Amino acid sequence: MKVDIISIFPDYFAPLGLSLVGKARTTGTLDLAVHDLRTWTHDVHRTVDDSPYGGGPGMVMRPEPWGQALEAVAGPGATLVVPSPVGKPFTQADAYELAALDHLVFACGRYEGIDQRVIDDAADRMPVREVSLGDYVLFGGEVAVIVIMEAITRLLPGVLGNADSLTEESHAAGLLEAPVYTKPAAWRDREVPDVLRSGDHGRIARWRRTESLLRTAARRPDLFAAYPPEHLDKQDRKA
Ligand SMILES: CC(C)N1CCN(Cc2ccc(Cn3ccc4ccc(-c5n[nH]c(N)c5C#N)cc43)cc2)CC1
Numbered sequence: 001m002k003v004d005i006i007s008i009f010p011d012y013f014a015p016l017g018l019s020l021v022g023k024a025r026t027t028g029t030l031d032l033a034v035h036d037l038r039t040w041t042h043d044v045h046r047t048v049d050d051s052p053y054g055g056g057p058g059m060v061m062r063p064e065p066w067g068q069a070l071e072a073v074a075g076p077g078a079t080l081v082v083p084s085p086v087g088k089p090f091t092q093a094d095a096y097e098l099a100a101l102d103h104l105v106f107a108c109g110r111y112e113g114i115d116q117r118v119i120d121d122a123a124d125r126m127p128v129r130e131v132s133l134g135d136y137v138l139f140g141g142e143v144a145v146i147v148i149m150e151a152i153t154r155l156l157p158g159v160l161g162n163a164d165s166l167t168e169e170s171h172a173a174g175l176l177e178a179p180v181y182t183k184p185a186a187w188r189d190r191e192v193p194d195v196l197r198s199g200d201h202g203r204i205a206r207w208r209r210t211e212s213l214l215r216t217a218a219r220r221p222d223l224f225a226a227y228p229p230e231h232l233d234k235q236d237r238k239a
Pocket residue numbers: 083084085086087108109110111112113114131132133134135136137138139140141144
């Protein structure tokens with residue numbers, strides 16, 4: 001997968017050189033490049049923002065640098081992803097969809113956002129997805145891109161050592177995972193649930209399923225309500 005990130009803070013993406021995302025880049029699974037938007041400014045001050053038409057707080061990112069940057073970076077087959085406070089909530093389903101694409105270009109806005117004409121102009125040439133991480137306001141799109149890139153990269157072939165992890169997620173799609181434990185068996189007078197040490201894989205699967213349903217019902221009633229009733233068996237209904 002090819003990914004290009006455009007930002008006025010390219011150093012923000014140093015974390016994408018670490019751990020499993022960094023390894024995906026080293027192995028060639030992920031071809032990631034970060035570009036400084038100011039590359040496409042031509043004034044002595046390398047200006048990327050200006051005051052908003054119609055008044056209002058803050059500044060808006062100028063269209064000219066963005067237009068040139070996207071022409072240079074987003075070739076045929078690219079999909080533009082624009083983090084935004086007013087974007088569509090980003091979900092695991094979006095991560096799967098984006099992970100299946102060949103070329104992503106991320107536009108990281110700052111200030112009060114990017115001039116709308118940049119998005120509209122790009123949409124004439126390529127698919128554009130405006131996404132939001134959640135209902136809170138960040139300083140810009142960079143942190144969102146780091147989060148989205150982690151969510152996507154772990155879905156790429158060969159990145160997760162234990163493919164089962166993805167399998168587990170796919171089976172229990174729509175529910176929160178059960179609690180996890182590791183050694184020692186006792187820690188600060190807290191014991192690992194006996195069932196997890198029983199070696200009885202049927203019991204363990206049942207325990208995890210029940211914990212997953214209870215946790216989802218308690219913390220995410222929205223997910224629980226949307227979970228297809230036909231996916232609940234008799235044991236589930238006793239939980
Ligand atoms: C009511 C309400 C929905 N409104 C909201 C937006 N407020 C104005 C305003 C304020 C700050 C910024 C900073 N900023 C610049 C580019 C940019 C990209 C993403 C995000 C971002 N914030 N939160 C997320 N989940 C994001 C994502 N993904 C923030 C960004 C941009 C815009 C006004 C209030």
